Amino acid sequence: QQQVKQSPQSLIVQKGGIPIINCAYENTAFDYFPWYQQFPGKGPALLIAIRPDVSEKKEGRFTISFNKSAKQFSLHIMDSQPGDSATYFCAARFSGSRLTFGEGTQLTVNP
Amino acid sequence: DTGVSQDPRHKITKRGQNVTFRCDPISEHNRLYWYRQTLGQGPEFLTYFQNEAQLEKSRLLSDRFSAERPKGSFSTLEIQRTEQGDSAMYLCASSALDRGDYGYTFGSGTRLTVV
Numbered sequence: 240q241q242q243v244k245q246s247p248q249s250l251i252v253q254k255g256g257i258p259i260i261n262c263a264y265e266n267t268a269f270d271y272f273p274w275y276q277q278f279p280g281k282g283p284a285l286l287i288a289i290r291p292d293v294s295e296k297k298e299g300r301f302t303i304s305f306n307k308s309a310k311q312f313s314l315h316i317m318d319s320q321p322g323d324s325a326t327y328f329c330a331a332r333f334s335g336s337r338l339t340f341g342e343g344t345q346l347t348v349n350p
Numbered sequence: 351d352t353g354v355s356q357d358p359r360h361k362i363t364k365r366g367q368n369v370t371f372r373c374d375p376i377s378e379h380n381r382l383y384w385y386r387q388t389l390g391q392g393p394e395f396l397t398y399f400q401n402e403a404q405l406e407k408s409r410l411l412s413d414r415f416s417a418e419r420p421k422g423s424f425s426t427l428e429i430q431r432t433e434q435g436d437s438a439m440y441l442c443a444s445s446a447l448d449r450g451d452y453g454y455t456f457g458s459g460t461r462l463t464v465v
Contacts, residue, residue, distance in 0.1 A: 245392075273453065282354070282441050282456030283393065328392045336381060336445065337406060338454065340392030 243331050245341030252319055253349050260314045260344045262329035267310070269339075271332035274303065274314045276325050277343075283328060287314075319348045354457035356442050362463045363432055370428045371460045375444030382425050383454065384417055385441040386410065393441055399425060432464045 245262045252258045262272075271290060275283035289296045289303045289312065296303045300317040316323055329341040355374040363369050375382045381400050385393035396415070397407045401422035411417075414432075419425040429436055439461050443454040 275456075280458070282443070282458050284456065285453045288453060330392075336383075336398065337395045338383075338393075339395070343390070343392050 243329060243339050243341045245329050245344060247344060248342070249345045249347075251347045251349065254320060256319050256348070258316050258319055258323075258346055258348070260327055260329070260346075261311065262313065262341050263309075263311045264331050265310065266331075266333065269331035269333055272303070272305065272312050273330050273332075273338070274301070275328045275330065275340075277328065278325050286327075316346075319346075321348050321350050324348050354442055354444055354455050356440075356457035356460050358460055359458065360461045360463075362465060365432055365434060365464055367432055368428065368430045369432060369462065370426055371440055371442075371462075373425045373427070373442030373457060375424070375442070376446075376455055379444035379446045379455070380422065381445045382419055383443045383445075384425070384427050385443065385456075387439040387441055387459070388437075396427075429462075432462075434464050437462055437464045 243262055243264050250258050273288035274286045276286050277283040287298045287301045287303055289305050291307050294305055302315040305312045324347050327344045330338040333339055357372045383398040384396040386396055387393045395408050396411050397417050399419040402419050414430045417427045439459040441456050441459045443456040445454050
């Protein structure tokens with residue numbers, strides 16, 4: 240009930256491509272859905288987040304699409320760059336402020 | 351204030367020893383969180399504080415783990431009688447939830463290796 244399932248586990252795209260990372264959840268008590276980016280040796284950094292009453296949110300090259308009925312949300316990275324190569328985590332806020340994270344997607348953007 | 355600071359960055363300890371990590375949150379953030387991350391996995395929640403009060407602890411936090419946040423500022427996480435399974439990255443994060451800011455700011459973590 241508290242799990243967030245993320246796919247794919249790894250993703251390789253060419254520069255300029257649009258990688259899409261998907262997450263699914265079960266617990267309807269989740270009320271806040273952020274995406275984090277993590278580089279090796281660093282802590283996760285907040286990229287973008289969405290509340291369940293919104294179906295899409297864009298910030299720069301990053302877009303979250305949210306489907307409340309399907310209990311799914313996804314991250315799209317427009318015009319991807321080699322500097323976007325990192326591990327991406329989706330998460331969901333549960334019962335207060337605790338975040339439950341997905342398993343992560345290792346993204347590689349080739350030049 | 352440059353963000354969430356964690357010390358030390360790396361710790362190698364022998365099995366059975368006690369270790370303590372420190373986290374200094376962003377000064378205006380009243381909530382502080384501890385997470386554990388193993389290689390190839392997402393962070394797992396351990397515990398969180400609002401000011402000096404510890405509001406929630408995960409089942410992952412065995413009796414060997416204890417966290418404190420005296421005076422609602424910095425926090426310490428202590429692991430007693432370390433085991434090899436404790437080897438992980440320990441992440442601290444802070445937020446200002448009462449101002450509607452749900453976004454966590456994470457530190458760079460303390461990597462613990464138990465040998």
